[in-house]
Amino acid sequence: MKKIIFILLCTLMMVPSLVRAHTxxxxxxxxxxxxxxxxxxxxxxxxxxxxxxxxxxxxxxxxxxxxxxxxxxxxxxxxxxxxxxxxxxxxxxxxxxxxxxxxxxxxxxxxxxxEQNEAEPNPSTPEESDVNQGDNSQTDQQDDKSQQQNTAADIAENTEDENNNLSSIMFVPFIIILIIILGIVLLFFTKKKKS
Structure with missing residues (x-):
């Protein structure tokens, strides 16, 4: 019985090191x-x-x-x-x-x-330039907003994927240790019944 308790304690002490071992x-x-x-x-x-x-x-x-x-x-x-x-x-x-x-x-x-410097294909009057710049700045702002929303959605999705991957990596050593403990307990009860 003392050997089994000792093995269980050693196994439980190994769990944090197995989880921490991953880079x-x-x-x-x-x-x-x-x-x-x-x-x-x-x-x-x-x-x-x-x-x-x-x-x-x-x-x-x-x-x-x-x-x-x-x-x-x-x-x-x-x-x-x-x-x-x-x-x-x-x-x-x-x-x-x-x-x-x-x-x-x-x-x-x-x-x-x-930022990209684009040359204007046609020279325009100062009044036309002001109107065009106003239209372009609104379009640029809308493009920036949509791109930022897409980037934020991508980040949230990828963060969730990384969390799921990390959870599955940590879950594997836990299952292995649980199987070892069950095996030891079954072995103990089998030997006890034979005695």
Whole structure:
């Protein structure tokens, strides 16, 4: 009986270390949902523990993969961007292998919104320019609002997905430990009946 209690206590003490063993994303540049208004030369993801060299990341815009020069340094996964990013929504998809050997993946969404200087095709009078600028600013404001609403909805959806993934990762060790405990109890009762 003392052996079983000892094994149960050891198993229960292992639960927090199993849950903590998984490496999580600590910080990222750009961060989730960030709107970038300057040139972005490098993407940097920093994790809670060291990551393996086999870790990767991809930058995706409209379903197309944008080439990155990816390297791993201790706790950081970095990707250098070859040319300036165009305006639009982007997704960083990362896959890492933590110190514990478990593969973990995730996504970070961000938006590039750079000011663009457009040349006017036809010269206009000052009065026409004022009218056109008023119309353009209203259209720009409406576009900005709709884009911000879409970005906020995407962020909420992705945060929910990440929470579900984290819950499922933490649920697996709990189930394994529960099965071990049930097995020990059944073994104990089986030996007791034979005695």
């Amino acid at each position: 999580g994303l600590s910080t990222s540049i750009p961060s989730e949902g960030q709107v970038i208004s300057e040139d972005l030369d490098q993407i940097t993801l920093t994790f809670e523990t060291s990551i393996e060299e086999l870790s990767t990341m991809e930058l995706i815009k409209d379903g197309n993969v944008i080439p990155l020069d990816v390297k791993v340094e201790n706790k950081q996964l970095m990707g250098s961007v070859a040319k300036p990013l165009e305006n639009g929504s982007y997704i960083i998809q990362w896959k890492i292998i933590g110190e514990d050997g478990h593969p973990i993946e995730g996504e970070i969404h961000f938006v590039v919104q750079m």
